[in-house]
Amino acid sequence: MKLTLITALTGLVLVAAIVELLRRRQLREKYALLWLGVGLLVIPLAIFPKLLDRPAELIGAKSGVSLVLFLGIVFLLLMSVHLSWEVSRLEEETRTIAEDLALLRAKIEERQQTETEVMARND
Amino acid sequence: MINNKRVLIVIPALNEAGSIGDVVREVRGELPTVDVLVVDDGSTDRTAQVAAAAGAAVAKLPFNLGVGGAMRLGYRYAREHDYDVAIQVDADGQHDPRYIPKLVDALDTADLVIGARFAGEGDYRVGGPRRWAMVMLSGVISWVAGTRLTDTTSGFRAANRELIDMFATWYPVEYLGDTVETLVHTARRGHKVRQVPVAMRKRMAGNPSQSPFKAMIYLGRAFAVLLLALVRR
Numbered sequence: 001m002k003l004t005l006i007t008a009l010t011g012l013v014l015v016a017a018i019v020e021l022l023r024r025r026q027l028r029e030k031y032a033l034l035w036l037g038v039g040l041l042v043i044p045l046a047i048f049p050k051l052l053d054r055p056a057e058l059i060g061a062k063s064g065v066s067l068v069l070f071l072g073i074v075f076l077l078l079m080s081v082h083l084s085w086e087v088s089r090l091e092e093e094t095r096t097i098a099e100d101l102a103l104l105r106a107k108i109e110e111r112q113q114t115e116t117e118v119m120a121r122n123d
Numbered sequence: 124m125i126n127n128k129r130v131l132i133v134i135p136a137l138n139e140a141g142s143i144g145d146v147v148r149e150v151r152g153e154l155p156t157v158d159v160l161v162v163d164d165g166s167t168d169r170t171a172q173v174a175a176a177a178g179a180a181v182a183k184l185p186f187n188l189g190v191g192g193a194m195r196l197g198y199r200y201a202r203e204h205d206y207d208v209a210i211q212v213d214a215d216g217q218h219d220p221r222y223i224p225k226l227v228d229a230l231d232t233a234d235l236v237i238g239a240r241f242a243g244e245g246d247y248r249v250g251g252p253r254r255w256a257m258v259m260l261s262g263v264i265s266w267v268a269g270t271r272l273t274d275t276t277s278g279f280r281a282a283n284r285e286l287i288d289m290f291a292t293w294y295p296v297e298y299l300g301d302t303v304e305t306l307v308h309t310a311r312r313g314h315k316v317r318q319v320p321v322a323m324r325k326r327m328a329g330n331p332s333q334s335p336f337k338a339m340i341y342l343g344r345a346f347a348v349l350l351l352a353l354v355r356r
Contacts, residue, residue, distance in 0.1 A: 095296060098184050099196045102162070103203065106182040 007046035015039035128207040130157040133197030136214035140168040147177035153220040162193040191301040195294035202291040210281040226281040233317035238279030252338040256345040268310035299348040307352035
């Protein structure tokens with residue numbers, strides 16, 4: 001009974017935290033919906049842990065709990081691979097922006113220089 | 124202008140305020156008809172100001188991107204300003220600008236020309252795992268490029284218009300990407316790579332980082348970079 005309470009509470013806290021982050025616009029919808037889905041899956045499973053025993057048996061897992069454990073690890077693995085990919089993309093984007101900024105700065109400085117030269121000549 | 128070609132010297136520099144002024148002045152003294160661009164790779168010292176005062180055009184990155192990042196910016200600048208040749212020169216004064224016309228001449232029969240340190244001229248020497256890494260890299264890349272290349276990690280290189288265009292959109296930012304990966308990529312796309320022997324000088328400022336342990340790491344990373352470059356699209 002104690003374990004049921006702890007897991008159910010964990011699920012609830014997760015859902016509450018996600019909703020709050022979403023409310024403060026700190027989280028993109030695509031991730032928020034994903035984590036909300038996870039939370040909403042975890043809560044009923046916490047209260048009725050035997051819910052997954054049947055499907056677990058079908059694929060040869062000892063119990064629903066170990067199936068959840070396995071799926072959880074796979075899910076987290078995929079998520080971190082996805083996040084690494086996103087970070088790589090963001091780094092490439094910041095790199096391009098940094099280059100654009102440097103090119104624009106150089107261009108402005110060049111312009112200012114020719115302007116001062118022209119003004120000096122006209123004086 | 125060298126041989127009627129508009130030439131841009133690109134010098135990537137990170138905290139090189141001590142030597143960048145002399146390097147720029149030397150290049151401009153030796154080759155008054157070429158333009159010099161110093162790419163300040165997020166320096167925290169006065170690199171950009173010193174370079175500008177010495178007469179170089181300066182492009183300052185807002186934060187450090189690494190040599191690869193600085194060089195792609197250089198190639199983008201070269202493409203935007205319509206240069207025929209872009210030549211990379213190190214900011215520490217190791218590359219002798221008197222060899223630059225030779226690199227440009229060699230572009231008549233190649234798309235990318237490397238100023239190679241171990242090809243006869245000068246007495247630049249390295250030993251241990253670092254040397255094994257260089258020999259391994261040279262062997263594989265020579266085979267890929269279909270020509271003998273002895274110094275594949277040299278940063279002293281000249282690119283023609285076609286490669287400026289390619290490097291302006293594609294240039295790896297990761298470790299050894301600017302030397303090893305660019306060579307593999309260039310050669311595998313059928314561009315001709317050549318090397319020209321040059322003598323290297325001692326750096327004017329700063330210290331080379333070398334210890335046996337670092338050299339071993341270097342060997343491992345070089346191997347990984349090479350494998351990746353060979354399987355990458």
